[in-house]
Amino acid sequence: MVSHGRAKHSRHESLVRAAIDSTADGILVIDVAGKVRLFNSQFCEMWKIHPEFLEGQDDNRLLEYVLSQLEDPAEFLERVRGLYAQPELESFDQIRFKDGRTIERLSKPQRVGSQIVGRVWSFRDVTQRKLAENALRQAIRVRDEFLSIASHELYTPIHSLMLALQMLSPTENHPPTPPDVAARMIDLAIRQVQRLAKLVGSLLDVTRVDAGTLKLAPETFDLGAVVAEVAERFAADLSRSGSELVLDLSRGIEGSWDRSRIEQVVTNLLSNAIKFGMGNPIEVSVRRVEEPTRACAVLHVIDHGIGIAPDQLRVVFERFVRAVPADHFGGLGLGLYVCRKIVEAHGGSLAAASRVGEGSTFTMFTMALPLTHRGDDQ
Amino acid sequence: MTHRSVLVVDDDADIREVMQLMLERHGYEVKVAADGVEALERLHEGEPPSVILLDLMMPGMNGLEFRRAQLQDPTISEVPVVALTGANNVASHALASGLEVMRKPVPIGELLAAMDRHVVH
Numbered sequence: 001m002v003s004h005g006r007a008k009h010s011r012h013e014s015l016v017r018a019a020i021d022s023t024a025d026g027i028l029v030i031d032v033a034g035k036v037r038l039f040n041s042q043f044c045e046m047w048k049i050h051p052e053f054l055e056g057q058d059d060n061r062l063l064e065y066v067l068s069q070l071e072d073p074a075e076f077l078e079r080v081r082g083l084y085a086q087p088e089l090e091s092f093d094q095i096r097f098k099d100g101r102t103i104e105r106l107s108k109p110q111r112v113g114s115q116i117v118g119r120v121w122s123f124r125d126v127t128q129r130k131l132a133e134n135a136l137r138q139a140i141r142v143r144d145e146f147l148s149i150a151s152h153e154l155y156t157p158i159h160s161l162m163l164a165l166q167m168l169s170p171t172e173n174h175p176p177t178p179p180d181v182a183a184r185m186i187d188l189a190i191r192q193v194q195r196l197a198k199l200v201g202s203l204l205d206v207t208r209v210d211a212g213t214l215k216l217a218p219e220t221f222d223l224g225a226v227v228a229e230v231a232e233r234f235a236a237d238l239s240r241s242g243s244e245l246v247l248d249l250s251r252g253i254e255g256s257w258d259r260s261r262i263e264q265v266v267t268n269l270l271s272n273a274i275k276f277g278m279g280n281p282i283e284v285s286v287r288r289v290e291e292p293t294r295a296c297a298v299l300h301v302i303d304h305g306i307g308i309a310p311d312q313l314r315v316v317f318e319r320f321v322r323a324v325p326a327d328h329f330g331g332l333g334l335g336l337y338v339c340r341k342i343v344e345a346h347g348g349s350l351a352a353a354s355r356v357g358e359g360s361t362f363t364m365f366t367m368a369l370p371l372t373h374r375g376d377d378q
Numbered sequence: 379m380t381h382r383s384v385l386v387v388d389d390d391a392d393i394r395e396v397m398q399l400m401l402e403r404h405g406y407e408v409k410v411a412a413d414g415v416e417a418l419e420r421l422h423e424g425e426p427p428s429v430i431l432l433d434l435m436m437p438g439m440n441g442l443e444f445r446r447a448q449l450q451d452p453t454i455s456e457v458p459v460v461a462l463t464g465a466n467n468v469a470s471h472a473l474a475s476g477l478e479v480m481r482k483p484v485p486i487g488e489l490l491a492a493m494d495r496h497v498v499h
Contacts, residue, residue, distance in 0.1 A: 147466055148465045148466055148467050149465075151464060151465050151466035152435055152463070152464040152465045153464070154464070155464030155465075155481070155482040155483060156390050156393065156464045156482065157392070158464075158482065158483045159393060159462075159464065159482035159483040159484065160390070160392045160393050160396050161483075162483040162485060163396045163397065163400050163483075163485075163486060164396050166400070166485065166486045167396070167399065167400055167403070167486075172486065177403065181399055181403075184395070184399065185396070185399070188392055188395060188396055191392060192392065
């Protein structure tokens, strides 16, 4: 009888052991006298406690040991004491650790028959879930903000376009709009269509880049010559802004790149430099940089304008990010993101340096020069 | 016909141009401003206009900030305002401004009707 009882007992113990060891949660059982009765290795790992320290330990000493790990030890202690004062209660809460972890804590009384003999605590690490939830919330916020800006950017030219066309419509105007006003309306309408085409282009680009379906059509061309061509198109904008353009373009730097995409990057960088350059000179250079293992084509676009704050500079190449408030400057906040992806698709990289009030430097490194070529710089 | 005048406040130069030409053709005397600060200046030049067409999203002083400043100045606080926005969260803009907010694009007919509703005859 005795040996049968012992076998049953050890079988029961093994069942409990196997059960608490098989869960991902940390488990701790404290009896009514405040002594540790049972725990699993997950609990020890979670709280960074050596198992030997726990055996038969008093819960008060255990509490002292763990408090230093918590963000809000006072609240933690208060809750534990409250539960020990009311042994019949169940509890559920979240504990935040100084090291950034978030742990869910659940506790229930342990009963033998109707008598409460202790309390079972279980702990679940939900840090990853919390981080994912926060990232999701942030992504939704960024998306909503983007939709609001995109809607503003799209409806503004649509509004002008519609009014201009209504001014030209014979059914809306009696007597008809005089020819000089009509001519201004037609010019204005054309400008709105160009603005819309550009916006739609940006939206399509970002979709392609995100889907990884950006296709490059490489051809061999002289980078300096293309930059000079793009710069020429900005003559009117430059004279409007008052910025002088200083070009230092080495010729003969040829590579196999997608011409229209590289033009797009140069256009974007130049247009930003004009937009944020406060009328100060803008320097654009194209150089060949020789390193022991490779040669690069390097484009610099340097303005001396408003500059970018450090926290904005870190994220300036991210999607939907604008370094300035949305209602201060137009644009979808997609330009630099798309540029970065285009340059990366060419095996190059795009970098920015800036000081608030002093201006910004955007640097495009592109793999070049087949003589010393290597496939990739990553 | 009674004399009607309007102040068009919008940061977009093309919108200012088309609205000015359009409203002049419909008998309004038109002044324009590119942001809230300029709008306050225009309001203090001569007679206040019969109505203000106010874009909400502008650099410098935006539409809501302008509206707050306008209401605090008894010499111009009574001038009625019709607000316009291209953003999709019109309801929240309307709530924040306490104004009727029209979403761009607004056709000529609707714009004139809204101005008529707010102008004190």
